[in-house]
Amino acid sequence: MxxxxxxxxxxxxxxxxxxxxxxxxxxxxxxxxxxxIGPNGAGKSTFFKMLTGQLKPSAGRILLRGRDITGAEPxxxxxxxxxxxxxxxxxxxxxxxxxxxxxxxARRGSARQARRITGExxxxxxxxxxxxRIVGQLAHGQRQWVEIAAxxxxxxDLVLLDEPAAGMTHEEVLRTAALIREINQTxxxxxVEHDMQFIRMIASTVTVFNGGAILVEDDVERxxxxxxxxxxxxxxQAA
Amino acid sequence: MTGWASFAAMxxxxxxxxxxxxxxxxxxxxxxxxxxxxxxxxxxxxxxIWGYGGIMSFGQTAFFGLGGYTYAVAVMNMGDSTVPVLLxxxxxxxxxxxxxxxxxxxxxxxxxxxxxxxxxxxxxFNVVNSTxxxxxxxxxAPLGGFNGMPxxxxxxxxxxxxxxxxxxxxxxxxxxxxxxxxxLLRAVxxxxxxxxxxxxxxxxxxxxxxxxxxxxxxxxxxxxxGGIAGLAGCLYANWGSFISPxxxxxxxxxxxLIYVLVGGLGTLLGPILGAVGIQYLISVIGAQEMVxxxxxxxxxxxxxxxxxxxxxxxxxxxxxxxxxxVRRGQVAEAAPVEVEL
Amino acid sequence: MALTGxxxxxxxxxxxxxxxxxxxxxxxxxxxxxxxxxxxEFLMLGAYTTVVSANAGLNLWVAMLVAAPxxxxxxxxxxxxxxxxxxxxxxxxxxxxxxxxxxxxxxxxTTIFGTTVRGVSAPxxxxxxxxYQTSVYSWFVIAVAAAMAAGVWLVLRFTKFGLIVxxxxxxxxxxxxxxxxxxxxxxMTFALGSALAGLAGGVLAPVSGVSPVMGGAFIARAFxxxxxxxxxxxxxxxLASGLFGSISEVATFFTTPVFGQVALxxxxxxMIRILPQGITGSGLTGRLLRRSL
Numbered sequence: 021m022x023x024x025x026x027x028x029x030x031x032x033x034x035x036x037x038x039x040x041x042x043x044x045x046x047x048x049x050x051x052x053x054x055x056x057i058g059p060n061g062a063g064k065s066t067f068f069k070m071l072t073g074q075l076k077p078s079a080g081r082i083l084l085r086g087r088d089i090t091g092a093e094p095x096x097x098x099x100x101x102x103x104x105x106x107x108x109x110x111x112x113x114x115x116x117x118x119x120x121x122x123x124x125x126a127r128r129g130s131a132r133q134a135r136r137i138t139g140e141x142x143x144x145x146x147x148x149x150x151x152x153r154i155v156g157q158l159a160h161g162q163r164q165w166v167e168i169a170a171x172x173x174x175x176x177d178l179v180l181l182d183e184p185a186a187g188m189t190h191e192e193v194l195r196t197a198a199l200i201r202e203i204n205q206t207x208x209x210x211x212v213e214h215d216m217q218f219i220r221m222i223a224s225t226v227t228v229f230n231g232g233a234i235l236v237e238d239d240v241e242r243x244x245x246x247x248x249x250x251x252x253x254x255x256x257q258a259a
Numbered sequence: 260m261t262g263w264a265s266f267a268a269m270x271x272x273x274x275x276x277x278x279x280x281x282x283x284x285x286x287x288x289x290x291x292x293x294x295x296x297x298x299x300x301x302x303x304x305x306x307x308i309w310g311y312g313g314i315m316s317f318g319q320t321a322f323f324g325l326g327g328y329t330y331a332v333a334v335m336n337m338g339d340s341t342v343p344v345l346l347x348x349x350x351x352x353x354x355x356x357x358x359x360x361x362x363x364x365x366x367x368x369x370x371x372x373x374x375x376x377x378x379x380x381x382x383x384f385n386v387v388n389s390t391x392x393x394x395x396x397x398x399x400a401p402l403g404g405f406n407g408m409p410x411x412x413x414x415x416x417x418x419x420x421x422x423x424x425x426x427x428x429x430x431x432x433x434x435x436x437x438x439x440x441x442x443l444l445r446a447v448x449x450x451x452x453x454x455x456x457x458x459x460x461x462x463x464x465x466x467x468x469x470x471x472x473x474x475x476x477x478x479x480x481x482x483x484x485g486g487i488a489g490l491a492g493c494l495y496a497n498w499g500s501f502i503s504p505x506x507x508x509x510x511x512x513x514x515x516l517i518y519v520l521v522g523g524l525g526t527l528l529g530p531i532l533g534a535v536g537i538q539y540l541i542s543v544i545g546a547q548e549m550v551x552x553x554x555x556x557x558x559x560x561x562x563x564x565x566x567x568x569x570x571x572x573x574x575x576x577x578x579x580x581x582x583x584x585v586r587r588g589q590v591a592e593a594a595p596v597e598v599e600l
Numbered sequence: 601m602a603l604t605g606x607x608x609x610x611x612x613x614x615x616x617x618x619x620x621x622x623x624x625x626x627x628x629x630x631x632x633x634x635x636x637x638x639x640x641e642f643l644m645l646g647a648y649t650t651v652v653s654a655n656a657g658l659n660l661w662v663a664m665l666v667a668a669p670x671x672x673x674x675x676x677x678x679x680x681x682x683x684x685x686x687x688x689x690x691x692x693x694x695x696x697x698x699x700x701x702x703x704x705x706x707x708x709x710t711t712i713f714g715t716t717v718r719g720v721s722a723p724x725x726x727x728x729x730x731x732y733q734t735s736v737y738s739w740f741v742i743a744v745a746a747a748m749a750a751g752v753w754l755v756l757r758f759t760k761f762g763l764i765v766x767x768x769x770x771x772x773x774x775x776x777x778x779x780x781x782x783x784x785x786x787x788m789t790f791a792l793g794s795a796l797a798g799l800a801g802g803v804l805a806p807v808s809g810v811s812p813v814m815g816g817a818f819i820a821r822a823f824x825x826x827x828x829x830x831x832x833x834x835x836x837x838x839l840a841s842g843l844f845g846s847i848s849e850v851a852t853f854f855t856t857p858v859f860g861q862v863a864l865x866x867x868x869x870x871m872i873r874i875l876p877q878g879i880t881g882s883g884l885t886g887r888l889l890r891r892s893l
Contacts, residue, residue, distance in 0.1 A: 072468070098470035110468065112461035123458040124469045126451050134451075167465075174469055315692055317699075365873045370635060370691045374823050375869060381820040382865050389858040509816050513699055520696065554707025560700025564693050565686060 023086040025050045025178055025208050026071065030080035033066050040066040042232040043080065048178075053204045055219045055240070056212045058229030059252055065107060067229065068182050068212050072104045073097040084178075099127075103176030107183045107212075109163045113156030117147055117166050120155055124170035141173045145199070161192040165199075172203065179203060182212045197221035216244065216253075228252070266445055269528065273438040280434070281427050289430050291542065294498050296433040299534040301491035302518040303440050306530030308484035309519060311448060313460035314477060317373040318380035319488050319515050322351035324506035326489025327496035328387065328402075331411040335400035339420040340412065340497075347493035348486045355485020359478040377512065384507035407503025414497050433494050437531070440487055444527055447483070456480055510553070514541075517556055520563050523570030532572065606734065607853060613738045614852075615845030616745035620803060621818050622825040622837050623748055624796030629826050630833035631769045631789045634684060635695045638702035639822055640815025642794055646672045646801020647810045648709060654720050668802030669795040676794020680787050688786070702815065709812040722806035737806060744803050748796060753834040756893050765789055821861070824868035830878020835892040839879045844868055 024047040033041040041063040048054055056064045069075040071082060073094040081090045084100055098104065112120050118138060125137040142148045145165050150158070155166050164184060171179060184200070185193045193215075200222050203209060213219055219226060219240060226243045228235040230252045236243060243249055280292055301323050308314045326347040333343035358379060362372055391404025402408065414432055416422040424432060447453045459466045459473045466473050496502040505511065514537065522533025537556070544552045567574065625639045636642070646668040653663040679701065687694045722737040756762035765785055768775040772782040808814060825844055829836025844864045852860030875882040880892060 093472070094464075094467040095470050095472045098468055104468045106464070106468070110462055110465040112458050112465060114461045115458065119454065119458075123454055123466070126454065127470050131451060170465070170469065317695070361869075361873060365876065367873070367876060370695065371827065371872060371876070373692065373695055374635070374827060375872065378820045378824055378865050378869060382862050385858050385862055385865075389856065509819070510703070513703055516696065516699070551707035551711045553703045554711065557700045557702065557704025557707055560703065561683060561697050562700075564697040564700065565683060568693065 022049075024048055024083075025052070025085060026210070027083040027086075028067075028071070028080065029083065031067065031070055031077050031082060032079040033063075033070055033075060034078045040232055041070065041077075044232075044234055046227065046234070048208060048210060051204070051208050053200070053209045053211070053222065053224040055222070055224055055226045056210060056229060057214055057216070057219060057226055058235070059214070062229035062252075063232040064212050064229040065182065066232075068180065068210075071210070072102070072106075072180060074106075098174065098176075101177035103171035103174050103179045105164075105167050105171050105179075105181045105184060107186065109160070109167050111155050111163055111167050111170070114154065116152050116154055117158075117169075118142065118151040120166050121147075121169050121173045124173040125175075127174060137173055137175065141169050144172070145169045161188045164188065164192075164196070168196075168199070172207075176207065179207050179209045180212075181209065183214070184211065185213065185215060185218050193218060194221070220244070262449065269445075270438070270442065273434075273441065277431065277434045277438060281430060286426055290426055290498075293426070293430045293433045294495065295535045295538045296430075296437045297491050297494035297498055298518070298538050299531045300433075300437050300440055300494060301488055301515055302522070302530035302534035303437075303444060303527060304484045304487035304491065305515045306519045306522070306524070306527060307444055307487070308480055310524040310526065310530070311453070311460060312456055312477060312480035312484070313369075313463075314481055314484075315369050315373045316376040316481070316484070317516070318376035318378070318512055319484065320507055320512045321376065321380040321383050322355055322485040322488035323492040323495070323511070323515075324380070324383060324387070324502075324504070325351045325354060326492030327502045327506050328408075328492075329489065330493040330496050331408045331502050332397050332400040332402075334412045335408075336398040338412070339418065340414045341417045344414070344490075344493055348489045351489030351492070352482050352486035356478060356482040358485075359481035363474040363477045363481070377509070380507050380512060381509070384504050387507060388504040403503075405504055407501060407505075409501055411496050411500045411502060413500060429498065433498070436490060436494060440490070441527060441531070448527075452476075452479075513560065514556065517560050517563075520568075520570055521559065523572035523574070526570070526572045526576075529570050529572035533570070607849070609734060609738070610853075611846050611849040612742055614849040615841045616738075616742040617804065618821065618825050618841035618845045619745040619749055619837060620741070620800035622822040622829075622841065623745075623752060623834075624793045624798075624800060625822050626793075626826045626829060626833045626837040627752060627796060628790055628793035630831060630836075631765060631793075632688070632786055633691060634688070634790070635691060635698070635823070636793075637695050637699040637819065638679075638705060638815075639698075639797055640817070640819035641702045641705040642672050642676065642797035642815075643801035643804070643818055644709065644810075644812065644815040645675060645705065646798035647805035647808070647814065648713070648718075648801075649798065650802040650805040651718050651720050651810050652713075660720060660723065664802035664805065665799065668805075669799040672798025672801065673791045673795030676797075677787060677791040679794070680790040684790060685783070685786065702819075706812050706815070713812065715812060717809040717811045719810055720806050735807075741803060741807070744799075748799065749834050749838055752796070753893055756833070761788075820865060824865060824872070828868050828871050828875075828878055830875070830881035832880035832892040836878055836880040839885075840868075843871075843879075 026048040028044055028046040031041060031044045032039065044067060056068065058064045066075065070077050073092050073096070076091040081088055083089065084102065089097055089100065112123065121141050122134060122138045126134040142151050145168065147165060147169055150162065155163060158166065168184065185196050188196060197218060200209065200211060211222065223240050225237070226240050227237045228243060228249050235252060236246055236249060281289060284292060301319065305316065305319045308316055329350045330343045330347040333346050334340050337343055362375060367375065387402065388405045390402035391406065393401065395402045400408065413423045414429065415424060455466065455471055456476055459471070459476055463473050492506065495506070518533035518537050519530045521537060522531065523529025540555065541552050544550060544555055621643065624642065625636060628634055628636050649668045649671040650663045653667045654660045658667065683697050684694065687697055722735060756766060764775070764780050768780060768782050768785040776782055825840045826837060828844065829840035844867060847867045848860040848864035851863035879885050
């Protein structure tokens, strides 16, 4: 059996008396595209933060290619090849688009290499035209793409996106979906999202969270057809 | 102006001041400008860690005072001033690194960093203030408690203690140090390290998620700031041949913050001009009896925080460039870190 | 035996002084997240009010217990209206502005009264513990500190004002929706904290040299006690005062008063590093005391 790219074993997160994530087992293959969905409070964002090192699990382990990264600092996880886009856009508002991407590309390699990667990434995300603009003055959707560009410029093996389409216009959502499919040509991805339409556009394996645990994990169409999932989303589930 | 052109212009202007001032100023004026230059070095230290590193130190005087006392004690024991100058930079750097490790690796929030740095300088003030008497003598150097240390030997030609610098040479040393620190900081900010430092100021979480150990970056910034403040303290002690615990005082700490706030956050020119302007203002107030200097400085601080929080240099730059909405936290476009990517 | 009694008495006195110094600041910081760097000058103004009005013929007790808190409370009210209210939520800017205020007040008082140290003599006189002479006034300081802490606790816990204040600090929008004006609550809280500082300054006036720069000697201790105490204003300030007061008094006993203070500040720095949310906000004590006031 091959070692999964990313694995969670019994991952548990408690806040005071509340258990937000309870004993989740999860595995992601190389080059896989996986969506995490679930209603508000299902624990998907908490789980995401445990994967990225922003939260330290109360119990359980997180493994990256078999290597234990439980409770590692965010920068250590990033250095192991994990690129992370958070739910609230985290960008350098006072810097230009190009500088945002450059800082991401410049962590390793020569300055020349970093400039080359910066140029290519800007081109790939069609941001070259606005490369000199200050990010704080851009529209919300553009800021989201700047963040995705920064994530990709680190050349990660695994990309984690938390609600990449939140607050975007319809056209922007379409483009973001296309972009995710394109990223998946070369990278493994985990996308946290609650918009079913969007998930259908990027069509992948879906892990449904509910009440801090995994409800089902299956192909997108089958998940959509699952009455249990529909109940969770419509709030009909008997407690 | 591109980064290189503005840099060249600034260095040229600095050289003109360095060489030209002795030709136009009398001795008294030159002495005054010498202490202004020393305070401008201190302002650069605060401006660098606050305006670029986003670190809110309320006790930069801790390193300033430590540098001054280190120089005084070392030069009284050694005679030759060469090694004491180096020590006056080295010791505050190490102390800042230690304190920085304590704070940044402890994930202490900005406001608490302000209070901790303030407390550290109060501790140093209390300790040094109580060192009167023969018991507190390091080698040949009595610390003197609240009376301070008089007759600190001046700088000399490196390696030759029998040739102390005259006032004009002391000016060259102080202004030369200011110019060197400015060039050093421009170089640091233009480097990859400097860009990451500014990025961390803009968004620490994002920098972490990109794989940068922000604690280490902040520690290095803080240590550099400590070393520069130490150099300023050395120049100050040398200028007056005297040092006393007031260098650790809260009034001095506040003054440094005022230099930077008035001159402009996120610039290097701003703190320099702020230091010269405020020091000049203090000397004017000192010459009359009507108004108390603290009253004026306090009012200046309140007015700038409330009405001109970005400081004068960014405002003036904004007027020239017609860039709307330059405000604190977004001053990077006014910051002289533009280098071709 | 007498020595032990003396040391215990000194520790109690040292704790009481810390409570006096920090409670007003604690109310303002704990309730409003405003770090008032002019707090030392608020104490100084309380001391000046006491000295000046007592020297002008006002009864010392009235000067100390009524005039000082009233004058400084009103001053605080004016300060809140003039600057603080523009800076809510900008904690660093508030620190800078109040630091400016602190300098300006020092400058103003120096201009009016000069730099000479003034004082009023402590009432009561001395009494002996075994062979050691101590002052009865210290008992009074301890009593006032205890009464002040108890008073703040009772107001917050049992009065309608206390309830509204706590609700506003938890969620200003919700309080506003219920018809409470947060602006008014912030103003009153700031005035209350200022009045407490004035009272403390008044009570400490007979036992400390009253000069324009006296606030600078208090400020670091007051802050570190409040931050060390954490979110529960009265419990936290009380516990932190107890801990730091004991440390400083024991260190003073073995060395000098200066190093007693240095030991206090160092202990506080280490504690902030270990318990960044203070005694009542982090660690085991935090879990036990989280719901205290």
